[in-house]
Amino acid sequence: MHPSFSAAGVQRLFLNIGTAMRPRLSFTPLGLTCAAGLAAVIAGGGALLAADRPAPQPNPAATMPAPMPPGSTIVARVDGTELHLSDVEAAQQSLPPQVQKMPLAQIYPMLLDRLVDGMLITEAGRKAHLDQDPEVQLRLRRYEDRLIQEAYLNRAIKAAETEDQLKARYQTFAKEKAGREEVHARHILVKTEAEAKAIIAELDKGADFAELAKKDSTDPGGKSGGDLGYFGHDDMVKEVADTAFALPAGQYTKAPVKTEFGWHVIKVEDHRVSTPPSFDEARQEVSQLVAHDVVDAKLKELRSAAKVETYGLDGKPLPTSAK
Structure with a gap:
């Protein structure tokens, strides 16, 4: 059952939508993850990506438009730049949990307005050459770094999270829990x-x-x-x-x-x-342990292959830490 909100309640939730859509960092066993994603940096959800897309060009040879994949339905055009349903859906996922659970139809008009507003502001900022501002460039590079970190670690975890690996890790987990x-x-x-x-x-x-x-x-x-x-x-x-x-x-x-x-x-x-839980009962916890193991192993591998030098606040070299 979805939570019920009055129109006024939804309006109040959307007063903070700008804050909610800012990228949030979380520290998990998987390392740094960017909770909202680069697409939410400026306008929330997919508006930044939409603003980057060139305006559609007519194809004289086409007699009928090709069917669009799910989620690519055009929901708005701003000076020729398209906003798609998939952008709206992505933006919804960057909102507070209580809003994410609401039916999209209930929040769609206000969410669409906010995304259009975001596209307008983004374009105004580009015309003012703010995309070349050093501070903006620095922040974008930092967000990009975090997204790359997340993607790299998630790929390594996905490759290691096989059924055999989960069951093998469960055996160690069960021994630790038993008795x-x-x-x-x-x-x-x-x-x-x-x-x-x-x-x-x-x-x-x-x-x-x-x-x-x-x-x-x-x-x-x-x-x-x-x-x-x-x-x-x-x-x-x-x-x-x-x-x-x-x-x-x-x-x-x-x-x-x-x-x-x-x-x-x-x-x-x-x-x-205590008696250990069954594999099915412990699956989620074991999956997190496997992810933690993968990240630890990957960091050790990367550190061993790199020359890492660290310095204290006084500028003096710090002793090499054993990781």
């Missing part, structure tokens, strides 16, 4: 030791831990009763993990636990020895 001790715990996070002690006093009187977490915890997870789910020792902040793994099931801490985040009161619900 691991895990604990199911809840916690209440507060700012001061005095607050934590007051909560422990309420627990001693029989108060419900989950209800206190909902009422008093400053952690967003307090809304779910402070539930941390099952976790391994290395998955959690050390002070919390040490305390939780030492507590029997059903018990809570009699003294507050201090971490960099504040003061915690912790209750353990259960201890278990």
Whole structure:
């Protein structure tokens, strides 16, 4: 089911469309990826690419227009430059998630207007020779570099992500997961030791831990009763993990636990020895591990084949890092 937005609500969302369409960088196990893409740099989606296309030239020999491939339907012409449906669809994918999920027909008129506006602004900028501005050129080169990085790594990952490779990586993954001790715990996070002690006093009187977490915890997870789910020792902040793994099931801490985040009161619900998920259940996680392995291996390969020199802020050479 698509989210329902009023016309006014859609208008408000589109007030920020310019910001939403700026390229966003995300740091993932795959390395740098450009979330919006070079085509969204100036006008969002495909407007920049559309502005680069020459105006169509008539073909005297043609008696009937050739059928256009899906997505190439012309939706606008600006001074002879065509804007295609595929440009609109690409622009939609650069919008905030709640807008991406909306039916295209619902946002099409406003999105089309924004793309036309973008084409007009782009052309005005070209006439002002801003495409030759050094700052614009520098930014375009940086975006181009990031797109090339993404394409290069994605190609390497796609080549390595075979069914056999995924299953082989799953075997290692399953061994790491099997037999691991895990604990199911809840916690209440507060700012001061005095607050934590007051909560422990309420627990001693029989108060419900989950209800206190909902009422008093400053952690967003307090809304779910402070539930941390099952976790391994290395998955959690050390002070919390040490305390939780030492507590029997059903018990809570009699003294507050201090971490960099504040003061915690912790209750353990259960201890278990984990069993690994099936290949199908773990497929997405294993795929991410394979991608991470590919990127690491590729970076080592590239570094070993290149002469890399790095310098500190003082201009002195930095020691070669082992990567």
